[in-house]
Amino acid sequence: MEDESKSKNLIKMVRSPIFLGVIIGFLAALLQSLLYSAGGPEAYGFCVACHTRDMVDDLINSIFGTSLVVAPFSAAAFAPALSIIGVMIGALIAAKNNKEFRIKKANFKGALLYFLGGIFVLIFALLLGGCPYRAALRFAYGDMLAFIGILAIALGVFVGTRIVLFQMKKQIEEEAK
Amino acid sequence: MMLQSVFTGTAVLILVPILTLILGVIIGYFAQQSGFCSIGGMRDLFLFKQTRLFFGYLALIASAFVSYFIFSLIIGTAFPNFYWAAEKGFFTPIPGAPGGLENWAYIILAIIGGFGMGLLGVMLGGCPLRQIVMGFEGNVKSLFFILGMMVGAVLFHLFIASWVVSLF
Structure with a gap:
């Protein structure tokens, strides 16, 4: 009996966002303490937008000899930060292990919309200097500009939810007709 | 003090891709499990x-x-x-955004960038991390989002960063 409740608690913990939030914060600080001497920057332990940028731009720089901007520690190291590849591998393992992997096909319009969305989200993220996760790390590091960024994200989300609600209402009204 | 002497020079340069990869796997696994x-x-x-x-x-x-x-x-x-x-x-930002601007310009960029990311994130159903996770749960749309992010990273430093800097 005791074992059963233990494993239930473990599953609860693994599926808890708070648990992952604590892990990301801790590992980001650990990573900085280990890797900062490679060139920084600070509060850079985990960032979806910037690490994608580092990986892709570093690859393009080495293929075409261009000099696109890459974070110092990615430029100095033998290979750039690979956390994005890691996220892909981790998510795939988790989805396969728990039988949650389902192919959801996309039509051309949807694929194009998401492709353009990806381009714009990355551009907006780099204007802020990081995705929401690096903004959180920067804020924790004492960067007040990142706090403004987080508030702006919240405002954007708020406006977005109003638009989504408005669209849903319209749809319901149309279906009722 | 001990750690510092271990992780210096070339050792760190090898560790950058390895440690970030491990970090990514851990985050990806738990991000899939917790949504x-x-x-x-x-x-x-x-x-x-x-x-x-x-x-x-x-x-x-x-x-x-x-x-x-x-x-x-x-x-x-x-x-x-x-x-x-x-x-x-x-209001001095930690390096990451386009370099060499005044502080007030960074405040404007943070507001535009944050607002745009929040708005698009809601419309498309998730932040960049969630999109990567959904993509590798088998959502083809999110895979196109990831592809878009990769193209956006190149476009940003080819054209947009210098254009933004020239505006201020």
Whole structure:
């Protein structure tokens, strides 16, 4: 009996966002303490937008000899930060292990919309200097500009939810007709 | 002090890709299991008064602050400017955005960037991390989103960064 409740608690913990939030914060600080001497920057332990940028731009720089901007520690190291590849591998393992992997096909319009969305989200993220996760790390590091960024994200989300609600209402009204 | 002497020179340059890869696998695994999403957390809070994901994001900020504080006591050289605003001034950004602008320009960029990311994130159903996770749960749309992010990274530094800097 005791074992059963233990494993239930473990599953609860693994599926808890708070648990992952604590892990990301801790590992980001650990990573900085280990890797900062490679060139920084600070509060850079985990960032979806910037690490994608580092990986892709570093690859393009080495293929075409261009000099696109890459974070110092990615430029100095033998290979750039690979956390994005890691996220892909981790998510795939988790989805396969728990039988949650389902192919959801996309039509051309949807694929194009998401492709353009990806381009714009990355551009907006780099204007802020990081995705929401690096903004959180920067804020924790004492960067007040990142706090403004987080508030702006919240405002954007708020406006977005109003638009989504408005669209849903319209749809319901149309279906009722 | 011990750690510093171990991780210097070429050792660190080899460790950058390896450690970030391991970090990514851990985050990816648990992000799939928990549905972790920063923008999704704010959305659920505003739409349904649900705090599950939002508390995950708050936990990230709190944990990062405590961890930075503790690690900066152990290995101070790796955290030269913690607490940043006190060291560098209130609205000086940590490097990452286009370089060499005035502080007020960074405030505008942070507001535009954050607002745009939040708005698009809600419309497309998730923040960049959630999109990567959904893509590798088999969602083809999200795979195109990832592809878009990769193209956006190149476009940003080819054209947009210099264009933005020229505006200010």
